[in-house]
Amino acid sequence: MPLMPEVAxxxxxxxxxxxxxxxxxxxxPCLTGRRLTAAAHPGGHHFDGDYQLLVHQIIEHPPPAPGRAP
Known part of the structure; x- marks a missing residue:
């Protein structure tokens, strides 16, 4: 499934x-935009099994409050 059209x-x-x-x-790495945060972590698709790192990354980057610019 081509993902770029879905992101757009x-x-x-x-x-x-x-x-x-x-x-x-x-x-x-191909995505751009001011509402984008891209982060590369060690490992491949499964991040060397370090899912706690992903949890912390997600918690540290909550979405902006409704109606507020990022």
């Missing part, structure tokens, strides 16, 4: 894109 359909949504540095086909 998200409009002004705030996006946190996490990917492994060993991934060669991640869309994250």
């Amino acid at each position: 359909r998200m409009g002004g949504a705030t996006i946190l894109c996490l990917h492994g540095v060993e991934e060669s086909d991640s869309l994250c």
